[in-house]
Amino acid sequence: MNFTIRPAKGADAAEFLRFLALVGGESDNLTFGSEGLPFSAEEEANMLEAVTPPDVFLLAMAEDQILGNVSLRVDRRARMRHRGQIAISVRRELWGQGIGSALMQAAIDHARQFPELEILNLEVRQDNLRAIRLYEKFGFRKVGTDPALMKIGGEYIDYDIMQLRL
Secondary structure, eight states: OOOEEEEOOGGGHHHHHHHHHHHHHHOSOSSSOTTOOSOOHHHHHHHHHTOOTTOEEEEEEETTEEEEEEEEEEOOSTTTTTEEEEEEEEOGGGTTSSHHHHHHHHHHHHHTTOTTOOEEEEEEETTOHHHHHHHHHTTOEEEEEEEEEEEETTEEEEEEEEEEEO
């Protein structure tokens, strides 16, 4: 599949919110469902326009369609800015087609441009073996568990905390 990866822009906000509602409804792996995120297109546009390095927000695109996204957010506090938090999602029908790998590689490549950024963290549902394999392929390792991170349909869901040392 042909796609490009590019930084998100404020103009992407409405389409991005529709994408999140779509992927949120396709699995229970994300922290939200088909309701998406509780932001207006204007609020989301403002957030996307406010992204500054070392943070990055990337979209995998085919024509004008969002196929997936990855974000890297770095805490600006002096004692925390050596760590970044990764979040990634891809449309379910496109799982296994290299989009997640390309997005993850792009985020890691971006992170490596900032010497002060030493560690990347992410959280993954313990039974999401496909995602765990993807993260392990890039060198992420489990460093802990966040018990009952989410509650879906009355059931608590544990998440693994994974880390990559840059």
